[in-house]
Amino acid sequence: MEIIQKKSEDKLIIELNGRLDANTAGNLEQTLVPLIQAGEQYIVLNMDGLEYISSAGLRVLLMSLKLIRKNDGRLVLAGMKSFIKEVFDIAGFTPIFEVIDSIKDI
């Protein structure tokens, strides 16, 4: 999986490309957790290029959301493909996350 960070004014945009699975979820965790612990309060994950997510990926997202909310921060998920949205729905994650159709909607 490719993880690209871009700072844009008050927010940090992180582009995720490829597969977020049992083998790659650790990479995202190692990226997100230190950023949030360092005080990053507004993170947008651009999922336009995300092709796959499994429970290992969901786990990292939930953990990151909990951490950032403790700091009164925001974690926004943008551009989910339909089959990724379906996994979110099954997991009951859609109502707890801030989800937007596209990165352009920010």
Add this chain to the structure above:
Amino acid sequence: MINDLQELVRVDNFIDEFSRQYGLSRQISHNLNLILEEVLTNIISYGYADNKEHIIVLELRFVKDVIHVTVCDDGIAFNPLTIEPPALNEKIEDRRIGGLGIHIVKTITDDLSYQRIDDKNILNFAINKSKE
């Protein structure tokens, strides 16, 4: 395949090939991949009390628009059907991190069944090709 998470890459390639061969939609191919990852990750991560190499056997059959899958392993007995579903309506502070894999598998498979035969776990399930 053997009990190593790196093998999931090979499984992924195998499913891509299988999906091409039988003209499966992107959605079905994705679901198949997801179910197998969840099942195999559980077996590889929690199924063995030793550090030895074990063989996990995957069998995929395509019959009359239905994909039938069997996963067989010689790990400790584990029946995913007995696992309680996670509490999906809890507030974020109360949501537990983890426990979602089996719930996903139960939701997107048909006819999920488990047997323990000759010290082996045998998991069977089906996915309908035309199901969206």
